[in-house]
Amino acid sequence: MSGGDDGGEVLAEVHCSAGALLLCRPHQSRDVAMHALLNDAPTMLPHLSMLCPISHDDSTSRRVRHRAEAAASTSCMLDVVLGKTGELIGSTGFRVVEYGASSAEWGIIVSKAWQRKGVCAACFTACLEVATTTLNVRNLTASTIAENESMLAFFKRRGVPQTGLHTDDETGVEWLVFGAPLDNLASGSVL
Numbered sequence: 001m002s003g004g005d006d007g008g009e010v011l012a013e014v015h016c017s018a019g020a021l022l023l024c025r026p027h028q029s030r031d032v033a034m035h036a037l038l039n040d041a042p043t044m045l046p047h048l049s050m051l052c053p054i055s056h057d058d059s060t061s062r063r064v065r066h067r068a069e070a071a072a073s074t075s076c077m078l079d080v081v082l083g084k085t086g087e088l089i090g091s092t093g094f095r096v097v098e099y100g101a102s103s104a105e106w107g108i109i110v111s112k113a114w115q116r117k118g119v120c121a122a123c124f125t126a127c128l129e130v131a132t133t134t135l136n137v138r139n140l141t142a143s144t145i146a147e148n149e150s151m152l153a154f155f156k157r158r159g160v161p162q163t164g165l166h167t168d169d170e171t172g173v174e175w176l177v178f179g180a181p182l183d184n185l186a187s188g189s190v191l
Contacts, residue, residue, distance in 0.1 A: 013025045013027045013079075015076075015078050015130070015134075016078075016126050016129065016130060017083065017126070018122035018123055018125060018126035019118075019122050020082065020083050020084065021080055021081065021082065021083060021089075021119065021122055021123065021126075022080075022081045022082075022083050023078040023079070023080060023081075023092065023093070023123065023126055023127075023130075024078060024079045024081050025067070025070060025078065025079070026063055026066045026067055026070070026077055026078070026079055026091075027079070028063075030079050030081075030088050031059070031060060031063050033087075033088040034059065034063060034079065034088060034091065035054070035056060035059040035060070037088065037089075037090070037091070037109065037111060038051050038052060038054045038059055038109075039052060039053050039054060039059075040052075040111065040112065042112040043109065043110070043111050043112040043115075044109070046147060047144070047145060047147070047148045047151070048109065050168075050171045050173060073097065073135075074096070074097055075093070075094055075095055075096060075097055076093045076094045076097060076104070076130060076134070076135060077091060077092075077093040077094070077095065078091070078092055078093040078127075078130075079091060080092055080108075080110065080119065080123060089110065089111045089113070089114045089119065090108065090109050090110040090111055090114065090119060090123070091107075091108070091109045092106075092107065092108040092109070092123040092124075092126075092127060093106070093107070093127060093130070094106055094107075094127070094130075094131065094135065095107050097135055097137065098137075099137070101139065102137045102138040102139055103137055103138070103139035103140065103141055103179070104131050104135055104137045104139075104140060104141070105140075105141045105142060105143070106124070106127055106131075106140050106141070106142045107142060107143075108120055108123055108124070110123075115150075116150075120154060121154075124154075124158065128140070128182060128185060131182055132182055137182070138181055138182055138183070139179060139180070139181050139182065140160070140179060140180060140181075140182055140185065141163075141177065141178065141179040142155065142160065142177075142178045142179070143166070143175040143176065143177050143178070144175065144176055144178070145173065145174070145175060145176065146174070146176055152176075155178050158185055159180060159184055159185055160178045160179065160180050160185060161178060161179070161180060162176050162177065162178050163177050163178060163179045164176075164177040165177055
């Protein structure tokens with residue numbers, strides 16, 4: 001299996017499944033594969049240019065932070081892994097969980113080779129379940145840039161309206177903010 005996993009390690013780290021996909025905790029055995037994904041220009045550019053390129057040290061720090069935040073229940077980032085091969089093809093989950101506001105900020109990165117194949121929809125469906133059953137939150141938020149037409153269309157198809165915008169102080173990137181109560185969202189199909 002790719003990333004150094006054997007079958008037992010993959011199963012031990014599975015948080016949930018989405019059809020043919022496994023959504024796994026960000027295990028160290030996939031850190032190198034995630035670093036490669038974050039440095040894959042066709043996948044990351046132009047929509048997530050603030051993460052690409054990313055140094056090995058910064059990528060490792062990001063993964064260590066995701067593991068620590070998951071342990072503290074302040075985020076729930078998950079590796080998207082092909083169930084049959086163990087190949088890492090993306091990352092999804094909730095970058096921030098705000099229990100006081102009963103909300104979680106969803107995001108996704110899918111390898112260019114796996115885009116437009118239902119991966120985003122499958123992950124979204126699984127993450128809605130994680131939000132309601134594991135995180136026990138009632139509202140979903142998400143952000144994207146105006147140029148990310150496929151994500152804008154995805155949000156529209158699922159009934160996630162734009163609720164505002166914000167500019168990242170560090171990067172100067174303007175983000176469109178979306179959000180809705182989980183009960184109002186259309187999940188879509190699963191692979």
